[in-house]
Amino acid sequence: MQVLKKKPEVLAPAGTLEKLKTAIYYGADAVYIGGNAYGLRSRAGNFSYEEMQEGVAFAKRHEANVYVAANMVAHEGDMKGAGDFFRTIRDIGVRAVIVSDPALIETCMIEAPGLPIHLSTQSSATNYETLNFWKQEGLERVVLAREVGMDEIKEIRNHTDVEIEAFIHGAMCISYSGRCTLSNHMSARDANRGGCSQSCRWKYDLFELEHQGVCQAYTDEETDEPFSMSAVDMSMIHHIPDFIENGVDSLKIEGRMKSIHYVSTVANVYRKAVDSYCEDPAHFTFQQAWEDELWKVAQRELSTGFYYGTPNEQQQLFGRRRKIPVYKFVGQVLEYNDASKIATVQQRNSFSVGDKVEFYGPGFTHVYQTINQMWNDEGEPIERAAHPMMKVRVQMDAPVKPFDMMRKAK
Numbered sequence: 001m002q003v004l005k006k007k008p009e010v011l012a013p014a015g016t017l018e019k020l021k022t023a024i025y026y027g028a029d030a031v032y033i034g035g036n037a038y039g040l041r042s043r044a045g046n047f048s049y050e051e052m053q054e055g056v057a058f059a060k061r062h063e064a065n066v067y068v069a070a071n072m073v074a075h076e077g078d079m080k081g082a083g084d085f086f087r088t089i090r091d092i093g094v095r096a097v098i099v100s101d102p103a104l105i106e107t108c109m110i111e112a113p114g115l116p117i118h119l120s121t122q123s124s125a126t127n128y129e130t131l132n133f134w135k136q137e138g139l140e141r142v143v144l145a146r147e148v149g150m151d152e153i154k155e156i157r158n159h160t161d162v163e164i165e166a167f168i169h170g171a172m173c174i175s176y177s178g179r180c181t182l183s184n185h186m187s188a189r190d191a192n193r194g195g196c197s198q199s200c201r202w203k204y205d206l207f208e209l210e211h212q213g214v215c216q217a218y219t220d221e222e223t224d225e226p227f228s229m230s231a232v233d234m235s236m237i238h239h240i241p242d243f244i245e246n247g248v249d250s251l252k253i254e255g256r257m258k259s260i261h262y263v264s265t266v267a268n269v270y271r272k273a274v275d276s277y278c279e280d281p282a283h284f285t286f287q288q289a290w291e292d293e294l295w296k297v298a299q300r301e302l303s304t305g306f307y308y309g310t311p312n313e314q315q316q317l318f319g320r321r322r323k324i325p326v327y328k329f330v331g332q333v334l335e336y337n338d339a340s341k342i343a344t345v346q347q348r349n350s351f352s353v354g355d356k357v358e359f360y361g362p363g364f365t366h367v368y369q370t371i372n373q374m375w376n377d378e379g380e381p382i383e384r385a386a387h388p389m390m391k392v393r394v395q396m397d398a399p400v401k402p403f404d405m406m407r408k409a410k
Contacts, residue, residue, distance in 0.1 A: 356370050
């Protein structure tokens with residue numbers, strides 16, 4: 001049996017410290033986070049230096065890495081303090097910084113020597129000459145443009161030894177490599193400096209100008225949504241072997257603003273798929289349960305993006321959804337008592353006695369349970385856990401573990 005010793009990194013998003021710890025518990029080899037400046041997610045729970053320090057320490061204890069995204073397009077005045085920022089995160093122990101702006105790259109090299117730099121997908125790297133250029137400039141990794149196809153990845157790998165990172169799951173921007181100005185024009189929020197209002201996700205009507213100078217709404221017999229600019233989400237769970245065989249070093253999951261339900265589920269699935277392939281490539285078999293699991297957190301339809309051809313209208317959010325998620329995240333296990341078979345759960349959404357729920361945990365474990373008895377923090381029997389973040393004790397038929405998640409069908 002052939003075993004692949006070099007596994008690609010499973011790289012997960014972490015918008016908060018809680019999400020960082022969750023991603024690593026659920027199998028991520030590395031996480032990427034944002035600081036309080038220079039990133040593209042101003043509304044994510046960006047990290048203070050103290051939170052970075054705690055996150056890096058946690059990651060090191062679990063043999064994982066932390067990368068910091070500083071991938072904004074810098075305007076006049078945005079460079080102030082960048083040197084101090086890069087030096088500080090280097091000294092905290094951040095493994096690498098993800099940058100797109102050449103001036104920020106140069107500042108990092110000069111002001112924070114020893115801090116590795118990864119080129120952001122915002123820089124639109126689509127060929128091996130570009131990767132080799134950035135290698136000569138001193139970068140160790142390039143995050144490929146999202147428009148690169150799988151055949152192009154193979155060609156790139158054949159001509160460079162730069163580390164390659166590629167997106168495998170999550171929301172995809174409709175604009176080229178995410179460089180959009182719709183938000184700037186429509187809501188005065190700069191997408192390339194962290195303020196994207198996701199104008200492409202809005203609902204639009206399409207109008208036709210009549211000869212008489214009267215605008216008339218365009219209608220379509222099959223849909224009440226005649227115009228769309230919004231891409232569906234990406235899911236490459238069926239194609240993990242292609243990434244590994246073509247030498248991709250890091251498999252990136254999008255979603256710093258998503259919930260711990262999303263982060264835990266997606267990291268768990270891709271960890272399982274990567275491990276399964278690398279353990280025995282010759283006998284690898286795709287498991288439908290992996291895709292089914294992803295659908296429990298998917299909020300949009302899923303596609304393979306540009307990897308196997310140019311997306312068509314089926315890869316846009318147009319008309320009625322072809323598939324709708326049916327699960328809701330309702331709690332997280334805080335502790336479990338083996339003697340009493342009682343789990344203490346922190347409520348995240350309401351659930352009641354009689355509900356059929358699913359507990360899942362790292363390593364792709366699952367426990368299915370009908371809630372027959374539960375008590376509040378004072379030990380009083382209750383029929384419904386209705387208050388956000390309340391602690392509830394639940395009688396279990398099978399054991400669960402701290403950090404296991406709990407969900408139920410909607």
